[in-house]
Amino acid sequence: xxxxxxxxxxxTELLEALxxxxxxxxxxxxxxxxxxxxxxxxxxYIEYIDLHGTLHWDTAQGSAGETIPAAVVTPVAATPSLVxxxxxxxxxRWYAASAAIAMLVVIGLGAAIQQRxxxxxxxxxxxGNSDSSIFDVSKxxxxxxxxxxxxxxxxxxxxxxxxxxxGHLPVVPRPDRTPTVxxxxxxxxxxxxxxxxxxxxxxxxxxxxxxxxxxxxxxxGWTLAGIDSSPQANDSEWVRRVYxxxxxxxxxxxxxxxxxxDKRPDKRTLLIEQLLDDSAYVANWTTIWTNLxxxxxxxxxxxxxxxxxxxxRRSFARNRPWSxxxxxxxxxxxxxxxxxxxxxxxxxxxxEAVPATAVTARLFLGMQVQCTQCHRHPFNDWKQSQFxxxxxxxxxxxxxxxxxVDPKTGRAKRATQLVSKPLxxxxxxxxxxxxxxxxxxKVLGVSIDPGSETNRRQELARLVVEGSQSQVARAMxxxxxxxxxxxxxxxxxxxxxxxxxxxxxxxxxxxxGDFVASGYDVKQLIRWICNSQPYQLSSQYGxxxxxxxxxxxxxxxxxxxxVKSMTVEQLYDSMLAATRLDxxxxxxxxxxxxxxxxxxxxxxxxxxxxxxxxETTTFDGTLPQALMMMNxxxxxxxLSAEGDTYLKRIVTSRDSETxxxxxxxxxxxxxxxxxxxxxxxxxxxxxxxxxRSGGNRQQAQAEALQDLFWAFLNSSEFILVH
Amino acid sequence: xxxxxxxxxxxxxxxxFVQLFTRHQRRLxxxxxxxxxxxxxxxxxxxxxxIIIWRKCExxxxxxxxxxxxxxxxxxxxxxxxxxxxxxxxxxxxxxxEQVADEALVASDDLExxxxxxxxxxxxxxxxxxxxxxxxxxxxxxxxxxxxxLGRPVNSVYQSLGRIRRSLMECIHxxxxxxxxx
Numbered sequence: 001x002x003x004x005x006x007x008x009x010x011x012t013e014l015l016e017a018l019x020x021x022x023x024x025x026x027x028x029x030x031x032x033x034x035x036x037x038x039x040x041x042x043x044x045y046i047e048y049i050d051l052h053g054t055l056h057w058d059t060a061q062g063s064a065g066e067t068i069p070a071a072v073v074t075p076v077a078a079t080p081s082l083v084x085x086x087x088x089x090x091x092x093r094w095y096a097a098s099a100a101i102a103m104l105v106v107i108g109l110g111a112a113i114q115q116r117x118x119x120x121x122x123x124x125x126x127x128g129n130s131d132s133s134i135f136d137v138s139k140x141x142x143x144x145x146x147x148x149x150x151x152x153x154x155x156x157x158x159x160x161x162x163x164x165x166x167g168h169l170p171v172v173p174r175p176d177r178t179p180t181v182x183x184x185x186x187x188x189x190x191x192x193x194x195x196x197x198x199x200x201x202x203x204x205x206x207x208x209x210x211x212x213x214x215x216x217x218x219x220x221g222w223t224l225a226g227i228d229s230s231p232q233a234n235d236s237e238w239v240r241r242v243y244x245x246x247x248x249x250x251x252x253x254x255x256x257x258x259x260x261x262d263k264r265p266d267k268r269t270l271l272i273e274q275l276l277d278d279s280a281y282v283a284n285w286t287t288i289w290t291n292l293x294x295x296x297x298x299x300x301x302x303x304x305x306x307x308x309x310x311x312x313r314r315s316f317a318r319n320r321p322w323s324x325x326x327x328x329x330x331x332x333x334x335x336x337x338x339x340x341x342x343x344x345x346x347x348x349x350x351x352e353a354v355p356a357t358a359v360t361a362r363l364f365l366g367m368q369v370q371c372t373q374c375h376r377h378p379f380n381d382w383k384q385s386q387f388x389x390x391x392x393x394x395x396x397x398x399x400x401x402x403x404x405v406d407p408k409t410g411r412a413k414r415a416t417q418l419v420s421k422p423l424x425x426x427x428x429x430x431x432x433x434x435x436x437x438x439x440x441x442k443v444l445g446v447s448i449d450p451g452s453e454t455n456r457r458q459e460l461a462r463l464v465v466e467g468s469q470s471q472v473a474r475a476m477x478x479x480x481x482x483x484x485x486x487x488x489x490x491x492x493x494x495x496x497x498x499x500x501x502x503x504x505x506x507x508x509x510x511x512x513g514d515f516v517a518s519g520y521d522v523k524q525l526i527r528w529i530c531n532s533q534p535y536q537l538s539s540q541y542g543x544x545x546x547x548x549x550x551x552x553x554x555x556x557x558x559x560x561x562x563v564k565s566m567t568v569e570q571l572y573d574s575m576l577a578a579t580r581l582d583x584x585x586x587x588x589x590x591x592x593x594x595x596x597x598x599x600x601x602x603x604x605x606x607x608x609x610x611x612x613x614x615e616t617t618t619f620d621g622t623l624p625q626a627l628m629m630m631n632x633x634x635x636x637x638x639l640s641a642e643g644d645t646y647l648k649r650i651v652t653s654r655d656s657e658t659x660x661x662x663x664x665x666x667x668x669x670x671x672x673x674x675x676x677x678x679x680x681x682x683x684x685x686x687x688x689x690x691x692r693s694g695g696n697r698q699q700a701q702a703e704a705l706q707d708l709f710w711a712f713l714n715s716s717e718f719i720l721v722h
Numbered sequence: 723x724x725x726x727x728x729x730x731x732x733x734x735x736x737x738x739f740v741q742l743f744t745r746h747q748r749r750l751x752x753x754x755x756x757x758x759x760x761x762x763x764x765x766x767x768x769x770x771x772x773i774i775i776w777r778k779c780e781x782x783x784x785x786x787x788x789x790x791x792x793x794x795x796x797x798x799x800x801x802x803x804x805x806x807x808x809x810x811x812x813x814x815x816x817x818x819x820e821q822v823a824d825e826a827l828v829a830s831d832d833l834e835x836x837x838x839x840x841x842x843x844x845x846x847x848x849x850x851x852x853x854x855x856x857x858x859x860x861x862x863x864x865x866x867x868x869x870x871x872l873g874r875p876v877n878s879v880y881q882s883l884g885r886i887r888r889s890l891m892e893c894i895h896x897x898x899x900x901x902x903x904x
Contacts, residue, residue, distance in 0.1 A: 016884035053755040
């Protein structure tokens, strides 16, 4: 996002080495990586090269001890049409160059074109300040033309002969065609439509598939680090993981049982497909993105949460291209009920849209800019001005309230709308020295027309999804990777600036490119990740990869599945799944059910009244907390052996004791108990029921099973995703 | 000059062509430098390119984009140079060169503004720093030779140069921001 001004610290260091000709081959590779990683870096590279080159070029002028013979200059001076003759104390190299060439014209082209048209001597007091030397060197210098060895070089290079060589660009424009900038640009990587249509993808045909590429890159990391991966996860571990990751809840006991008994070799791939088509997939990603976009708690009365959820639900259900979803969210306008996408910004337009700026950058561009709002951040590439340039994109936006009549009820109600006003010009902010500064809309180094005709948010929304390696795609890939593996390619996931090292840069690039090429197909991205080898691994680690522990600060190598804590939502939905309350409660989008869930979740949410509209959940997956929570109404109900509950069905069934224990294991932990576990729990049941007889004995067994189930739901095995 | 005469193979370039040619020299230089990181090599390539540009002058239609036209020729010379040198030195990858060349052209207009800002910023440097930069960029010099002359450890000179370039970059950026705000 930076337009580049020395704050990409690693890149700047490499550029310094480059300019002093001390770049190692490895550093060259790294430099390329960094420069190709984003537009800001590319821009910085050019600007740095420009500085370096200009210094070279201009300083060389200052001390070159060459002379232009006065006689040679004369004919040029007599050509007023060349350059307007204007007296000037400074030297003018261009004029000198013109002079030199004009002279060549006079004495014949073959004589020389000097490698540089060195500056004039003081006899040529001509013209444009703009090109006087950057050093105000007062001593006069002159240039000799046509005296160096190169001047005799024969002019025999015929470009046209070379043009049909493969890989070479035609150099000479066809006479019938106006040369423009574009023809010299060779066809790059396929330009990819971001509107959901799949582009022709022939360039990739012979490449490894994205899944193969993930495997290759991740495996290479293990080899380099000299570690072995964990073994493949067994089906129980994996099925629970993939359900939680894709659909946000654990599988039902039946689903586990079916999967474990499935003998098809590609059953994992088939299950991934099935889950992507499940309505729980839509629910899960709607939850995840609602939380990311507006948080769990309603902080602003402008926000219509159900309306945003509807928007997200439709988007994920239709698998709309992510670029379109982002475009809609960033450029949204209108009524917050009719256009659910408006609610994202409605939640963040307080404080002069500072939160809107910060959250947009964080979520969609993977950039943390909030600290740069007030000052330059030591670890962050962003500058204060850039924060306000992005912020300026939101300054046309306003929240408008109206009293409207609800056509259904005939009663007046408050309507909230997001509208754009035709504001023009810069915004003002104070820098650290309390000096008023201005900022014009600019994003990713591209300026947006500050006129009132421009809808800045639309421009912003358009710019961020442009290109075959768009930052929106990159940020999404990184976020998805983190979702499934517990760690992103950068730490944290939404701080992808050049100051954040990328663990697997080539992989991130490739997935970003492929994601764009797929038409921002979110399900496709999930497919690639879930079918990859690292996603199949166990979370158990051994001697060989104990060092691969990102939680202890190591760079993640993804040689095992890192254990994640359930989110509060996953926990809630998993408890419903385990106890089958989800079945009895009916449609998950039912208003009452939504409200019930929301109320439950909010017990764990604390909002901070900061400028970034932060919030956090107090839920951290620790057992004491889980225990506290488990004594709430939900668990009471779930574990009740009264009424038509799952537990009741198990308890009252004619199954053997062992089968009952097995079913509880499957329901809560998605696995069969080990023989030892069965033994232990049977013993426990016996002890509890031994003293009783008849109906009491039945009752005692029910209570014991209830305790058992309760214990499962409170175990760390339950609340972890592994 | 010869504007009104029918151009022919032997016809010298028009005054306007000469003007365009000279005005774009530095931009071509930077354009090539972005792709080939050694100033010495760049001079060689630019010289080759200039010869071709000069020879092909009649193929250029006045009024069209000179830089676009000339940079195609320069680009071809870069390719030739890279082919020639590929075996004996480590150079940038093709992808990289492709991308930065594009960027260099796109950024080209902006670069002129940056140069003006640079002039301003050099004026703001401490005299000591300005001298060091000037010595470093004098023809044939490099960080090592300057360090030798000054009797300073070469790494400390590299550090100073890095710092000065960094402060120039920042100053240019500030300067442009101020101008843009006005």
